[in-house]
Amino acid sequence: NAGVMQNPRHLVRRRGQEARLRCSPMKGHSHVYWYRQLPEEGLKFMVYLQKENIIDESGMPKERFSAEFPKEGPSILRIQQVVRGDSAAYFCASSPQMGGLGEKLFFGSGTQLSVL
Amino acid sequence: SQQGEEDPQALSIQEGENATMNCSYKTSINNLQWYRQNSGRGLVHLILIRSNEREKHSGRLRVTLDTSKKSSSLLITASRAADTASYFCATVFHQGGSEKLVFGKGTKLTVNP
Numbered sequence: 001n002a003g004v005m006q007n008p009r010h011l012v013r014r015r016g017q018e019a020r021l022r023c024s025p026m027k028g029h030s031h032v033y034w035y036r037q038l039p040e041e042g043l044k045f046m047v048y049l050q051k052e053n054i055i056d057e058s059g060m061p062k063e064r065f066s067a068e069f070p071k072e073g074p075s076i077l078r079i080q081q082v083v084r085g086d087s088a089a090y091f092c093a094s095s096p097q098m099g100g101l102g103e104k105l106f107f108g109s110g111t112q113l114s115v116l
Numbered sequence: 117s118q119q120g121e122e123d124p125q126a127l128s129i130q131e132g133e134n135a136t137m138n139c140s141y142k143t144s145i146n147n148l149q150w151y152r153q154n155s156g157r158g159l160v161h162l163i164l165i166r167s168n169e170r171e172k173h174s175g176r177l178r179v180t181l182d183t184s185k186k187s188s189s190l191l192i193t194a195s196r197a198a199d200t201a202s203y204f205c206a207t208v209f210h211q212g213g214s215e216k217l218v219f220g221k222g223t224k225l226t227v228n229p
Contacts, residue, residue, distance in 0.1 A: 004158070033216065042204055042221040043159070048214060056214035091158055104149060105217055107158035 002027070004094050005074075006108035014116050019079040019086070021111045025094030032075045033105065034067060037089045046090075049075060079113075087115045120148070120188075120205040120220035128226040135192040137223040139205030140185075148181060148188050149206045149217065159204065162190075197229045 005024040013019050025032050030051055035043040048056040049069035060067065064082075069075040079086055089112050093105040120141040129135055141148070147166045151159040165172045165181045165188065172179045178191040192199055202222040209218045 006158075035219075040224075042219040045209075045216050045218060048216055056211070056216060058211065058214075093159075104161040104164060105159075107151075107160070109158045110156075112156075 004029075004092055004106050004108035006090075006092050006111050008111060009109065010112045010114070012114045012116065013082045015083055016081050019082050019113055019115075021077040021079075021090050021092075021113070022074045023077070023092030023094075023108060024074040025092075026106050029094035029096050029106070031095045032069050033093045033095075034075075034077050035091045035093065037091060037110075043091060046077070082113075082115045084115045087113055089113075120207050120218070122203070122205055122220045122223045124223060125221070126224045126226070128228065129195055131195060131197055131227055131229050133195055133227075135195050135199070135225055135227070137190045137203050137225070139188045139190070139220060141188075141205070141207045142186065143207070143209070145183070145207050147208065148179075150177075150179060150188075150190050151204045151206060151219070153202045153204065153222070155201070162203075192225075195225075195227045197227050199225060200227045201225060 007022050032049045034046040037043045045059040047060050047067045064080045066078045089110045091110045093107045095103045120139045123138045147164050149164045150162045153159045163174050163179050165179050176193045181188045202224045204219045204222040206217040206219045
């Protein structure tokens, strides 16, 4: 039973390019969360998605960032026109139902984005 | 901020000693969770304690919760070098019909052999 799969593990982009981060939740999980972590910091919530729906994107920057969780395929976090400040580790987590109601989250190993 | 705040930010101990990390939070909670993160890896769930529980054990881990003080502690007994990691507490934040886990900045634990 595979865990949460994120790819790529490392992603290097030049300023102005696009970054696409992928997350496949655990089998049977329909809730996906994306978090961002800066060095020596905790995780900052970005967005919460269910299949084909964005439930809460209150942590997403208003511009350049978008996320989707299509009916088929992985969840995608997309960052357009990346800037150096976007460099961070991006983690995806999944749960079988709403994560807050007594359910723990299962995390992927993250994608380390480096913007040159 | 709705985050929990861990204390201390960093802790260095010798193998065999106990490690205590504290977490304070701001809002009322249904449960509080502790996670561990090894360097460069994702978070791993350690233990969940519900608001009606005061103490919970799991192996060498002991978690306490004091809802009157809005605080929790994580105790690791007889620490090992392999316990070296960052430890985060997390609480549920309700907003606009959505629920999400919010994390503190973590305690970085180093266990010296």
